[in-house]
Amino acid sequence: MTRSRAARFLILSSVVLALLAGFALWQVNRELARRGSAGFSGAVTGVQIGGPFELIDHTGAAVTEKSFGDRHLLIYFGYTFCPDVCPTELAGMATAVDRLGADAAKVQPLFITVDPARDTVEVMADYVGLFHPDLVGLTGSDEQIASAARAYRVYYGRAETDDPDHYLMDHSSLVYLMAPDGSNLIVFPYGTRPDAMADAIRDAL
Numbered sequence: 213m214t215r216s217r218a219a220r221f222l223i224l225s226s227v228v229l230a231l232l233a234g235f236a237l238w239q240v241n242r243e244l245a246r247r248g249s250a251g252f253s254g255a256v257t258g259v260q261i262g263g264p265f266e267l268i269d270h271t272g273a274a275v276t277e278k279s280f281g282d283r284h285l286l287i288y289f290g291y292t293f294c295p296d297v298c299p300t301e302l303a304g305m306a307t308a309v310d311r312l313g314a315d316a317a318k319v320q321p322l323f324i325t326v327d328p329a330r331d332t333v334e335v336m337a338d339y340v341g342l343f344h345p346d347l348v349g350l351t352g353s354d355e356q357i358a359s360a361a362r363a364y365r366v367y368y369g370r371a372e373t374d375d376p377d378h379y380l381m382d383h384s385s386l387v388y389l390m391a392p393d394g395s396n397l398i399v400f401p402y403g404t405r406p407d408a409m410a411d412a413i414r415d416a417l
């Protein structure tokens with residue numbers, strides 16, 4: 213193929229793939245809406261999700277899973293340099309928390325970085341405020357982050373790149389609702405609509 217034909221082919225394939233992905237997400241959301249909050253479950257797999265962590269919050273304070281009193285934890289793992297997936301999911305989480313109304317006080321949203329090399333306390337402090345005043349950003353040493361990610365079965369890794377300062381991270385993208393006793397109540401798939409998330413959280417509180 214010539215270069216322009218190759219380019220046209222690539223663009224066309226991307227458009228088709230994007231349409232297919234959009235359709236798949238629409239179907240998932242429609243199915244979740246049909247089933248209501250019963251569509252979400254962390255217990256289905258039988259795999260234990262969650263566990264103790266020791267991290268540093270965006271004010272520089274050392275925290276653990278027990279630092280948030282009797283609130284439920286709404287946890288998302290990602291990184292601030294993420295171009296699309298993380299901001300989309302964090303915005304959705306923030307909207308879901310707002311839709312809880314008075315029940316929002318019972319839920320602590322947390323954003324745990326999988327990129328502690330770049331996501332310092334200062335970077336996290338600047339970032340979380342963009343999404344929600346209650347959102348707490350958590351970072352830590354490589355070992356602390358690895359340990360927290362392991363507890364939540366989160367996959368992450370640095371994507372191959374020629375530019376060491378502008379690398380991307382591959383990472384799983386799920387939102388976890390944890391009870392105050394540390395047990396996992398719900399795992400929300402990526403792209404869960406904020407109102408569906410809020411309904412499921414309210415049912416679980």
Ligand code: NI
Nearest residue numbers: 290294297298
């Ligand atoms: Ni991301």
